[in-house]
Amino acid sequence: MNILLPGVTVLVSVCILLLFVPFSYTLQGHLGHPRTLTCRATWFMKHVSRTYPRTTAKESPPESPSAAGEALWKQLREETNAAAEKPAAPSEDADVMTTASPFPSYLRFLLDPELLTACLAGILRILTASQLTACTLSGCLGLPRPHQTGILAAVLYSLGARQTENLRFTYTEPSCDCTLYIAGQLYPAQLLYIVLHTVLQPPVRTLLKNLWAAGKEK
Structure with a gap:
């Protein structure tokens, strides 16, 4: 019992110390194609970095422009034929977050x-x-409805006009190709x-x- 109490006290003290020592971090996420998230943290002079999704050396090389163009035309023809076979067009109240949307499901x-x-x-x-040292949002963003994009633009500009000065909004079609970068310090x-x-x-x-x-x- 005499040995257990000091051990528990030391363990609790170490846990409290670790919880109240701040760490520096940077987050950079790209919401588009490809979707990636890079996290870096520094704590007790230790550096940790992670990128999601993980990339491997076995990935296939990018398609050549000619092959990519042929694949695009083939996809467009298939979508056109599928749309022509549908009995009716979707209603205005249909779910806008479909698999064809640039947004994650x-x-x-x-x-x-x-x-x-x-x-x-x-x-x-x-x-x-x-304790933020940097916070920027750049790229291109557009929601499926123009008024939704306008509301989103108003909210983002009101939260930080200087942080979103490199962000463009599209009102004619859905678009999601933006990068968020945050750096700071947190307990x-x-x-x-x-x-x-x-x-x-x-x-x-x-x-x-x-x-x-x-x-x-x-």
């Missing part, structure tokens, strides 16, 4: 106002707690608290259950 869940509010609140808490305890608080919200729990079920089916 899971983003359709974010159209739920409660879920969107919970996720944005968690992101804003993390950004508020972070692990703050990050853990904010993530747990966000995940425990009912809309986020429902989203995670749906994603888990979809992953098991695949």
Whole structure:
């Protein structure tokens, strides 16, 4: 007992110390083709870097321009023939987040106002707690409906006009080819608290259950 108590005290002290030592991080994500996420963190002079999805040396080389052009024409012909065989055109109320959309299929869940509010609140808490040194959003972005793009542009410009000065919006067709870069400093305890608080919200729990079920089916 005399040995166990000091050991537990030291262990708790070390855990508290680790939770309250800040780490520096950079996040760079590209939402388009290909979709990538690069995470780098520095903590206790240790550097950790991860890129998702992982790339391997066995990947096939890119297609030549002629082969890519032939494949594109073939795809267009198939889509045209399939559209001609359909009995009726889709209605205006059809789901816009389809597989032909440049947006990931899971983003359709974010159209739920409660879920969107919970996720944005968690992101804003993390950004508020972070000591940001850089935050930029660049590229091209356009939602399936012009008024949705206008609302998104107003929200992004109100949050940071200087951070989105290199971001273009398209109102004639859906487009998603943008890059987000964030760099800053954060305490692990703050990050853990904010993530747990966000995940425990009912809309986020429902989203995670749906994603888990979809992953098991695949």
